Amino acid sequence: MTPDWEDLTRFAITLAHQAAGAILPYFRRNTEIQEKDGPVWDPVTEGDRAGERIIRSLIEKQYPDHAIHGEEYGVKDGRSPFTWVLDPVDGTRAFVCGMPTWATLIGLSFEGRPVLGLMNQPVVGDMFFGNPSGAWHDYRGHVTKMSTRSGVELARATIGTTAPELYRSRENQRRFQTLREAARLTRYGGDSYFFCMVAAGHIDIAMDCGLQPYDITPLLPIITGAGGVAAEWTGGNLSHGGNVITAGSDSLLAEALAIMAHKPSNP
Structure with missing residues (x-):
């Protein structure tokens, strides 16, 4: 059976809004910064973790068979062809600097192929999402379909x-x-x-x-x-x-x- 991508897209949008509510209380609050191991400075905050926790809990409740791969809490194996791929605060360096260029990223792969994706920046009011039917920009409730710029050398x-x-x-x-x-x-x-x-x-x-x-x-x-x-x-x-x-x-x-x-x- 063909997945209902429109219904899954609506669910992803709900996830983004719920994550924003968990993340924003930590933005521009000089929240504690921890560092991940690696060759470059890679900060993480409680905002990252809180955002992923709420997303994961909602997915596990709505789609308990789906796998999840998140930056902060790793991989949960599933029993279906679906895998949710999550970065609750992409751009944590910007986040801890108070710059609104970080975003919540929510993706859904089907049989190993990325098919649905969403980027949400709740401070600015920008949400971008795409699925097999196209891609759209939602700016504070005004939704427009997007297309890339072509013919550029x-x-x-x-x-x-x-x-x-x-x-x-x-x-x-x-x-x-x-x-x-x-x-x-x-x-x-x-x-x-x-x-x-x-x-x-x-x-x-x-x-x-x-x-x-x-x-x-x-x-x-x-x-x-x-x-x-x-x-x-x-x-x-x-x-x-x-x-x-x-x-x-x-x-x-x-x-x-x-x-x-x-x-x-x-x-």
Whole structure:
């Protein structure tokens, strides 16, 4: 039986609203910050944990057979083809700085493929969501269908990425620098917002290095639902995260990947 994606989308929207109620009491409150292990500073707050707890509890009540993969509380195995993929506060660095560029990410994979995704920023009032029928932007109750910007060559493109220092290997630094120099404009600090801006047709490329599945799985249905495309630039499985680049059109993505793969000859 074909899943009812509209009903599941409505449920995801409910999850986002409930998560916002749990997270917002910790925003701009100078809440305690803890650090996760890893090569870069990776903060976590009680806002992250509270948001995921409420999302998980609602999923477990409504769909007890569904699997769950969340950033803060790990993996719960399921007995169905569905897996919810959760990042309650994507962009915790922005969150602890008081900047409203963090977001709650909620994704749903079916038989291992991302099919439904949602990004919610409750301070701004932005919600972006996508499913097999398309992608939409809900700004404070006003809903519009989204489509990516097409017909843009790399020389006129705008790129968004979280931070250049996250491109930690020399090879990834080289790839990013080559692409940045070929484009018209590069902006930083947008976290998941940049991927939604590709879907909304405001920028042309969004990319980030070393993503986890919960960082990107919820965003892929938004991008593809709006007509965009995505790739893991080392050839890996997008659903597993990694080095992800998205673009508004096939031709722009191909141009970007080609220039990133080009290595300058030795003098």
